[in-house]
Amino acid sequence: MTPALLSAALTLLAVLTLIPPQGRALHRLTPRGSTSATHLAHSARRRLIPLALVILVALGIGLSLGPSTLVTTLVAITALAAVITQRTKSRRQTQATRKRTQIIEACDLLAADLTAGRPPQEALEGAAEACPDLRPAAAAARLGGDVPAVLHLAAESPGAEALKPLAAAWQVADHSGAALATIITRLTTSLRADDSLTRQRSTNLAAAKSTARLLAVLPLFATLLGYALGANPIAFLTTTLPGTACLLTGTALSLTGLTWTNHLATTP
Numbered sequence: 001m002t003p004a005l006l007s008a009a010l011t012l013l014a015v016l017t018l019i020p021p022q023g024r025a026l027h028r029l030t031p032r033g034s035t036s037a038t039h040l041a042h043s044a045r046r047r048l049i050p051l052a053l054v055i056l057v058a059l060g061i062g063l064s065l066g067p068s069t070l071v072t073t074l075v076a077i078t079a080l081a082a083v084i085t086q087r088t089k090s091r092r093q094t095q096a097t098r099k100r101t102q103i104i105e106a107c108d109l110l111a112a113d114l115t116a117g118r119p120p121q122e123a124l125e126g127a128a129e130a131c132p133d134l135r136p137a138a139a140a141a142r143l144g145g146d147v148p149a150v151l152h153l154a155a156e157s158p159g160a161e162a163l164k165p166l167a168a169a170w171q172v173a174d175h176s177g178a179a180l181a182t183i184i185t186r187l188t189t190s191l192r193a194d195d196s197l198t199r200q201r202s203t204n205l206a207a208a209k210s211t212a213r214l215l216a217v218l219p220l221f222a223t224l225l226g227y228a229l230g231a232n233p234i235a236f237l238t239t240t241l242p243g244t245a246c247l248l249t250g251t252a253l254s255l256t257g258l259t260w261t262n263h264l265a266t267t268p
Helices: 003-016 037-065 067-115 120-130 132-142 147-154 163-176 180-228 233-239 241-266
Strands: none
Touching: 067 120, 067 132, 067 163, 067 180, 067 241, 120 132, 132 147, 147 163, 163 180, 180 233, 180 241, 233 241
């Protein structure tokens, strides 16, 4: 294997260390909603240590091969990390949206069962069948535990923020004796209205996000066009000072545009 190929392989390995493990068996052993700062910091350290080691090796090989290879390695690491970050964020947003929909449907079912006269414990168990995030709360209700506290804990999971007002509604009904069915019905109406606004905003921003991604990959098509015209863009970008400046500036501007677009799309 040539040093250039070895540097590229190490670059790819460095970026792959950013991908979280896909197995879910271990996650089932931890309490739902236990996304504490300590757990996140420990998980980040476990991934950053091998990532830093591999990046240092890749950069060392790049330095030994000259500045052009070093610049190419840095750009490749940055570009691949940006792609994986975008895909990870998109996957998390999809999972959060799916979970939010499940919670709203579960609240609707809970309100219907309570209106029909079912006891809160049985109604919560029925809603938990449609929403796994409600299962700890249903177990707490069955054992006589603190249901609002369990709901608050489960609400820490991304996409489960709607469980916080549900916990507040349950607590108000316990302390004041108010009709839980009426409170949950109004809460469900409010959650559906908020979800409708969120979906409308996502639809309106979809075109802008697609345009930003298209502009980010447009330089690749320009590079292919240069080869089609008989030029050698890669050699210019990696072996000359003006080309290196264009490469670094273009990469920085593309990443800035993607980051800014995502910030605008996620800011309420």
